[in-house]
Amino acid sequence: MIDLKDCGRFFENEELKKYTSFKIGGPAKYVLFPKNEESLIEAIKRARKDELEILILGNGSNVLCADEGYDGLVIILKSAFTKLDINDNKIIAGAGLSLRELANAALDKNLSGLEFAHGIPGSVGGGAIMNAGAYGSEMKNVVSSVKILDEDLNVKVLSNEEMDFSYRHSIAQDKNYIILEVEFSLNKDKSKEEIKNLMDDLWQRRLSKQPLEYPSAGSTFRRPEGHFVGQMVDEAGLRGLRHGGAMVSDKHSGFIINKDKATAKDVRELIEIVQKVIFDKFSVKLQREVKYIGGEYGNSCNNRDEWSR
Template sequence: MEKIKQQLEEQQIGKVKLNEPLKKHTTIKIGGPADLFIEPDSIENLKKTLQIVKDHGLSVRIIGRGSNLLIPDEGIRGAVVKLGPGLDHLEEDGNTIQVGAGYPMIKLAMIMSRKGLGGLEFAGGIPGSVGGAVYMNAGAHGSDISEILVKAHILFEDGTMEWLTKDEMKFSYRTSVLQNERKGYCLEAVFELNPGSKEEIVAEIQKFKDYRRETQPWSHPCAGSIFRNPLPEYAGKLVEEVGLKGHKIGDAQISELHANFIVNTADASYEDVMALIQHVKDTIWKEKQIKIETEVEIVSN
C-alpha cells in the first residue's frame, strides 16, 4: 500500500492516507480503517486515482459525507475514495446550476434560497452531499431530487463516465438506476430551480430545518432514516407500534425522538446496529406481517 500511496502522492491527486479510521467519515461514527483512503481534489484527479488503483488490482469503494452509511468495525479492504472538497464546485447559469458531488445539500439549499431560487426547500435539513442525494433520490416533505434534476454525471463501476438524463436515472422512491441496473456514483449534477420570493423560500427552508431539529435526533451520531417507508405505512410508526422505540442493543438505540433512527449512544459497534436492525425487522414481520427494508447503505466486505 505504501508504494501505491507514494504513486498517488507523486501525481498530486489530493489527500492520501493509510489505515484511515472510517468512523471519522460517517455521521453515525462507526467504521474501521480503510487500507487506502483517498480524497481527490478534482474530477480529473479522480480519474487518475481510479486508474492507478485499478492498475494495482485494488477494489474501490466510493463514499460521500457518510450520512447514510454503515461500515463494519473491521473497516474496508482496498481503497476508499471520498468525494468531498475538490468535488464541491458550483456554477450558476440563471435558474440552472451545476454542482459537484461533494457539495453539502443543506449549504446548497440555503445559498440558492438567498438568491430567490426555489426547488431545494426539502433539502434544508438533509445532512448528506449532492452525490449521495442523487444516488438515492433523497427527499422529504413531499419532494425529492427527481423534481429538480436535469442530468447527472455518473462514474460507473467499470470506470467509464457518462451524463444521464433525469429519465435515464429511473428515479423512484429513494432509489435510482445507480443502485440496480447500472451501478455507479454521481460526480456532479445539473438542477433546474424555480425563481420565487426570497423571503418565502428562506422561510420554508427554515421551517423544514426547525421541524427536523425538533423531531429527529441529529444531536447524537446517527445515519439518518434506517428503514424505507413500506408505503402506505411509515417505518417509524410501525417501530413505535411494536413497542421498540428506545430499545437498545449494546450502545445502539432506537431513538426516543424518532423511531426510524438508530443512534450511537456511546461506542456502538457495527454488530450492535445490525442486530438492532434485524430485531426490528423480525418483530414487525411477526406482529404486523409487514416486511421492511433498510434505507441506509450497509457495507460488507
C-alpha cells in the first residue's frame, strides 16, 4: 500500500477509461496527478521502493488501456504541468499542456509554425516523445530543446539534435525519458489572420475527413513507406468492419473507433484482423501507432507491434 496524497491528487482503483481518448481501460491500482516536478520525482522514488510499475500519461490520446486495468501507478501530467512562457519568438510549454492550447497561445502572439498541431489531440509531452505531425509538418521542425527526467531521475535539457527525431520517434522513447517541458522556436512571418485562417482550414479538413465524433486513439497504424493505410483498407473491403464494439471507421479507414462500448480486446482483435488481411492482400505489414498498456503489456507505452503473420 502506497500513500501519495502529499504528492498531488491521488486515487486508488481508478478507471483509466476516464483519462484516455479511446474511453477504454480498466482500473489502475493507483492514479496520481502530481503537484509539481518535485512531487513527480518523489512519487517515482516511492513507487520504485515499493516495486510498483509506473506509467506516465499526458492526454491519453495514443494509448489503448487493457480491460484488466493497470497493476501499478499511473502518473498523469496534464493538470499541473501546464506552464506557458512566451518571450519574443520562443515558447516554453509544460508537458501536460494540450497541443491545441499551445497552438492557440502561439496564435495570440502572432507566432507561426504550430498551425499543424492545433487539431492533434495530444499533449506537449506526448507530441515531443512521438514527434507528432500532420499536414506536412512535425514537432522536430519547431522544437528547439526539451527538458527531460531520465531513468536516474536527473533533470536534463536536450537539444533538437539530441532528441534524435524521426518519423513518430524520438530518443525519449528509447531511453524512457519523461518530458517535463518543451521549448519551441517559432516564426514571425505571418499575420494573425493568416495563422488563424490556416488553423481553421486544417481543423475543417480534420472534421470532414476524420471520425472525431467517436472515441479513438487517432490514426491506428503507422504509414508504411510507399502506401496509404486508408486506401489499402478500403481496397481490402474493410471500411466499416465491426468487431464487438470496435469498428473500422467508415469516414476514415485508417481509424479504428470505439463505436459502441468497445473493450480493449475488441480493438486489439480488430487491429489484428486488419493487419492479417492487409498482409495477405498487399504483402504489407501494418505497424500499430497506438500503444498497448496494462494487462500483459505491463508498463510499456513503447511496446513494438507483436503481430506477425
